[in-house]
Amino acid sequence: MAQEATGDPVITHYTHKQALEILAACRPDAIKALAERLLDDIGEVTVISNRTGLATLPYQDTVKGTAFHLGEVLVAAAHVRLCDHDMEGYGAVVGRDLEHAMAMAVTDAAIAGGHRCNVISEFLDAEQRHQEETDRERL
Numbered sequence: 787m788a789q790e791a792t793g794d795p796v797i798t799h800y801t802h803k804q805a806l807e808i809l810a811a812c813r814p815d816a817i818k819a820l821a822e823r824l825l826d827d828i829g830e831v832t833v834i835s836n837r838t839g840l841a842t843l844p845y846q847d848t849v850k851g852t853a854f855h856l857g858e859v860l861v862a863a864a865h866v867r868l869c870d871h872d873m874e875g876y877g878a879v880v881g882r883d884l885e886h887a888m889a890m891a892v893t894d895a896a897i898a899g900g901h902r903c904n905v906i907s908e909f910l911d912a913e914q915r916h917q918e919e920t921d922r923e924r925l
């Protein structure tokens with residue numbers, strides 16, 4: 787999608803990056819339920835990959851601003867294609883919850899295809915509010 791490269795919103799007021807950040811940090815049960823709703827009428831889904839593995843964790847030194855790798859982290863990643871819409875989606879989450887990664891990939895593909903954007907937008911709004919409230923409680 788051209789909008790992804792420019793940083794323009796891909797769904798309501800969210801850029802692709804913002805949407806993926808919210809989806810990766812959302813409550814697993816919530817995104818799994820959303821993906822089930824989307825799958826009911828999205829058509830055939832082909833799983834391109836679905837696996838766990840280690841990824842390097844980039845970090846930036848706060849004094850000099852030098853980038854370095856802090857270490858490795860376990861991630862679950864999924865890549866899917868919506869056959870009827872010829873759209874792909876990707877999801878990756880910290881940990882080994884492959885269902886969460888798969889739900890994220892299905893949702894990402896639905897966003898790319900403009901499928902049920904109102905439902906996804908409402909979900910993103912609710913999850914963003916929940917994440918902000920959780921962050922406030924931690925502080």
